[in-house]
Amino acid sequence: MKPVRIIQSRTVVLPTRDIDTDQIIAARFLTTTSKEGLGKNVFHDLRYNKDGSEKSDFILNKPDAKGCGILVAGNNFGCGSSREHAPWALLDYGFEAVVSTEIADIFRSNALKNGLLAIIVDEQTHGWLLENPGVDVTIDLQTTRINLPGDRTVAFSIDGFSRHCLLEGIDQLGFLSKHLDKIKSFEETRSWKP
Amino acid sequence: MSTPTTLFEKVWADHVVVEETADIPAVLYIDLHIIHEVTTPQAFSVLRANGLPVRRPDLTLATLDHSTPTTPVTTFKDLLVAGEGAANQVRQMEQNCEEFGLDLLGYGSGKRGIVHVIGPELGATQPGKTIVCGDSHSSTHGAFGALAFGIGTTEVGHVLATQCLLQRKPKTLAVNVDGTLPAGVTAKDVILAVIGKIGVDGGTGHVIEYRGDAVTALSMEERMTICNMSIEGGARAGMIAPDDTTIDYLQGRPRSPQGADWDHAVARWRALRTDDGARFDKSVSINASELTPMVTFGTNPGMVIGINEPVPDSDDPSFRKALDYMQVESGKPMTESTVDVVFVGSCTNGRLSDIEEAARVLKGRKVAAGVRMLVVPGSEQVKADAEARGLDRIIEAAGAEWREAGCSMCIGMNGDIAQPGQLSVSTSNRNFEGRQGVGARTVLASPATAAASAIAGRIADPRNYS
Numbered sequence: 217m218k219p220v221r222i223i224q225s226r227t228v229v230l231p232t233r234d235i236d237t238d239q240i241i242a243a244r245f246l247t248t249t250s251k252e253g254l255g256k257n258v259f260h261d262l263r264y265n266k267d268g269s270e271k272s273d274f275i276l277n278k279p280d281a282k283g284c285g286i287l288v289a290g291n292n293f294g295c296g297s298s299r300e301h302a303p304w305a306l307l308d309y310g311f312e313a314v315v316s317t318e319i320a321d322i323f324r325s326n327a328l329k330n331g332l333l334a335i336i337v338d339e340q341t342h343g344w345l346l347e348n349p350g351v352d353v354t355i356d357l358q359t360t361r362i363n364l365p366g367d368r369t370v371a372f373s374i375d376g377f378s379r380h381c382l383l384e385g386i387d388q389l390g391f392l393s394k395h396l397d398k399i400k401s402f403e404e405t406r407s408w409k410p
Numbered sequence: 411m412s413t414p415t416t417l418f419e420k421v422w423a424d425h426v427v428v429e430e431t432a433d434i435p436a437v438l439y440i441d442l443h444i445i446h447e448v449t450t451p452q453a454f455s456v457l458r459a460n461g462l463p464v465r466r467p468d469l470t471l472a473t474l475d476h477s478t479p480t481t482p483v484t485t486f487k488d489l490l491v492a493g494e495g496a497a498n499q500v501r502q503m504e505q506n507c508e509e510f511g512l513d514l515l516g517y518g519s520g521k522r523g524i525v526h527v528i529g530p531e532l533g534a535t536q537p538g539k540t541i542v543c544g545d546s547h548s549s550t551h552g553a554f555g556a557l558a559f560g561i562g563t564t565e566v567g568h569v570l571a572t573q574c575l576l577q578r579k580p581k582t583l584a585v586n587v588d589g590t591l592p593a594g595v596t597a598k599d600v601i602l603a604v605i606g607k608i609g610v611d612g613g614t615g616h617v618i619e620y621r622g623d624a625v626t627a628l629s630m631e632e633r634m635t636i637c638n639m640s641i642e643g644g645a646r647a648g649m650i651a652p653d654d655t656t657i658d659y660l661q662g663r664p665r666s667p668q669g670a671d672w673d674h675a676v677a678r679w680r681a682l683r684t685d686d687g688a689r690f691d692k693s694v695s696i697n698a699s700e701l702t703p704m705v706t707f708g709t710n711p712g713m714v715i716g717i718n719e720p721v722p723d724s725d726d727p728s729f730r731k732a733l734d735y736m737q738v739e740s741g742k743p744m745t746e747s748t749v750d751v752v753f754v755g756s757c758t759n760g761r762l763s764d765i766e767e768a769a770r771v772l773k774g775r776k777v778a779a780g781v782r783m784l785v786v787p788g789s790e791q792v793k794a795d796a797e798a799r800g801l802d803r804i805i806e807a808a809g810a811e812w813r814e815a816g817c818s819m820c821i822g823m824n825g826d827i828a829q830p831g832q833l834s835v836s837t838s839n840r841n842f843e844g845r846q847g848v849g850a851r852t853v854l855a856s857p858a859t860a861a862a863s864a865i866a867g868r869i870a871d872p873r874n875y876s
Contacts, residue, residue, distance in 0.1 A: 231727070232727070232728050232731065233726075233728040234610055234611070234710050234728065236710070236840075236842045238840065238842040238843070238844060238845050239842065239843060239844070242844055242848075243821045243822055243823045243845070244822065244823060246448050246476075246823060247448075247477055247493060247495030247496045247498070247499050247823065248451075248495060248499075249451035249452070249455075249498070249499060249502050250451075250452065250455075251452050261843065261844045261848055261849075266830075266848075290728065291611070292610060292611040292614070292644070295610055295611065295644065295710070296546065296641075296840060296842060297545075297546045297560075297840075298449065298544055298545055298546040298548075298560035298561060298562055299448075299449065299562075300449070300452075300544075300562035300563040300564060318611055318614060320611070320614065320644060321614055321615060321644070321646050322546060322560055322561070322562060322641075322646065325561075325562060325565070326562035326563075326564065326565075329562065329564040329565075330564070375435075375578065376432065376433055377433060377434055377435050377576070377578075380433070388564070388568065388576055389456070389460075389564075389567060389568055389571060389572075391576070392437065392568055392571075392572050392574060392575075392576055393571070393572060395427065395428055395437050395572075395574070396572065398427050398428055398437070399427055399437070399439070399572060399573065399574055402427045402439055403439075403573075406424075406439075408674070408675070408678060410441035410442065410469060410536075410539055
């Protein structure tokens with residue numbers, strides 16, 4: 217995995233609460249055997265009309281949203297299914313980070329393993345970001361702080377191990393594989409066998 | 411004397427290969443890994459790219475469920491009913507299992523079915539196990555006192571390669587359900603009421619333990635319905651302590667322990683309970699005797715009311731957006747809504763007792779004109795058992811469709827979908843926007859409520875169809 221240290225971008229805001237993984241990438245797009253090419257269908261039913269044309273009033277279709285790498289979303293983003301296609305689609309579209317007050321457990325775990333920064337900020341910061349779409353912010357994973365316009369900085373929270381893996385570009389399978397001797401010994405010595 | 415611990419803590423502690431520290435999560439051993447065609451192809455690609463084998467094929471249970479048609483399949487051409495992508499995914503899974511030496515419970519096995527239906531049915535799901543699957547409804551298996559949770563595809567690769575996961579220990583949430591369920595109120599109504607109470611994020615970061623006399627009174631299939639929807643309350647896992655009901659269910663199943671192993675296992679399982687005085691991080695209580703049949707009115711499972719209650723009101727924009735999508739009005743009960751589609755099935759309510767419940771309501775009655783009703787067994791075994799009891803004939807005589815096993819319209823990946831704007835009363839687990847088809851409006855309910863609604867042609871109280 218490519219190391220992630222600093223993300224500098226404008227924000228795009230989806231204020232709706234409880235945006236589920238079916239909305240991020242609908243089930244009909246999961247009949248793929250690769251991770252690539254899902255970005256064109258991210259938020260598909262919010263983004264496109266029935267005839268395939270873009271819905272002009274949807275935030276991602278506004279000219280200002282082009283090139284924004286940081287998605288600020290309503291509380292409990294990514295709830296629902298375990299489909300890793302959700303972070304794959306967001307990354308493929310061009311997002312590098314998702315910011316909310318709460319991010320569902322499985323989505324967050326999947327996102328961080330793919331280099332999509334899923335980070336939690338306090339309610340006040342979240343409220344400010346929701347009200348000020350399109351601002352330039354810098355997310356510094358080294359210091360776990362977000363730099364907002366006007367020299368303001370606020371802390372964000374992220375699991376320490378995930379942060380370490382992201383900063384160093386560590387593949388978690390490689391990390392886990394270093395414990396294979398302990399796994400073998402666990403299998404041999406446990407009191408019952410599955 | 412040792413510190414009292416919860417059921418979850420006992421199962422967790424029994425599987426820690428490497429303890430977690432402030433810097434590093436625990437290495438947790440996985441006893442059963444269930445895999446299906448949709449969330450594994452990219453994981454097999456990682457194994458292939460790194461020249462890695464599947465470490466424990468004997469602890470890996472593979473089947474086909476999400477992308478499979480619910481029409482009969484004997485050749486590859488039959489798979490195309492679900493679309494070319496879906497058919498290719500099934501073929502890819504067959505090839506991956508062949509290449510990596512995995513026994514696939516696929517076509518022709520007689521054992522194919524929804525991952526969370528076949529695990530218990532085969533007796534592979536057992537108390538005290540850690541069980542994962544690339545599917546968020548893996549929480550279902552917690553009904554046996556297993557620690558079971560959904561994982562992403564990267565983690566599927568981790569388990570295939572190492573039989574372990576890197577995990578932070580979650581917190582615990584006790585959900586106490588006391589009292590006696592009134593007649594006509596089911597396990598589905600209980601879990602919908604629980605999610606309505608805690609909200610769709612109430613369990614985030616937690617493992618739920620369902621406790622109380624209303625829970626212990628439930629059958630295994632009812633307990634599975636409860637644990638299945640833990641994720642809809644944000645909790646990755648939900649557990650119920652094993653007891654005589656659990657042990658009776660498992661006795662004699664193909665993958666249950668046999669002979670002396672059975673006796674040892676039962677002794678171990680009986681110790682799997684939360685000690686008196688053990689502490690939960692959070693707890694909530696629900697009085698079962700006050701519950702009525704429940705239906706959802708919005709676009710997540712937490713937006714739920716009693717069948718005769720009026721839809722609530724709120725100025726919150728997300729709430730308004732949900733009501734607009736569902737085309738329902740605050741102040742009116744859901745029983746005024748006309749029904750287009752009824753779906754009975756899924757890992758939530760696709761087991762024999764669910765089909766029986768729907769058939770009981772349908773018997774001697776007719777599905778209303780203009781309503782399409784699909785009844786989809788959760789597995790080939792459920793299908794065979796239902797047919798042995800003549801349930802298929804009752805269902806078809808009522809004018810409903812009796813289909814082949816699979817996830818079907820719960821996720822709508824296989825061509826079984828509702829059309830834009832149609833209202834679907836569904837026994838599945840998610841009423842998200844577009845979940846059952848673009849623009850489809852889903853109302854979650856029990857099998858009895860779904861069947862009653864099919865007959866009435868509008869959302870109906872099943873207690874009027876006894």
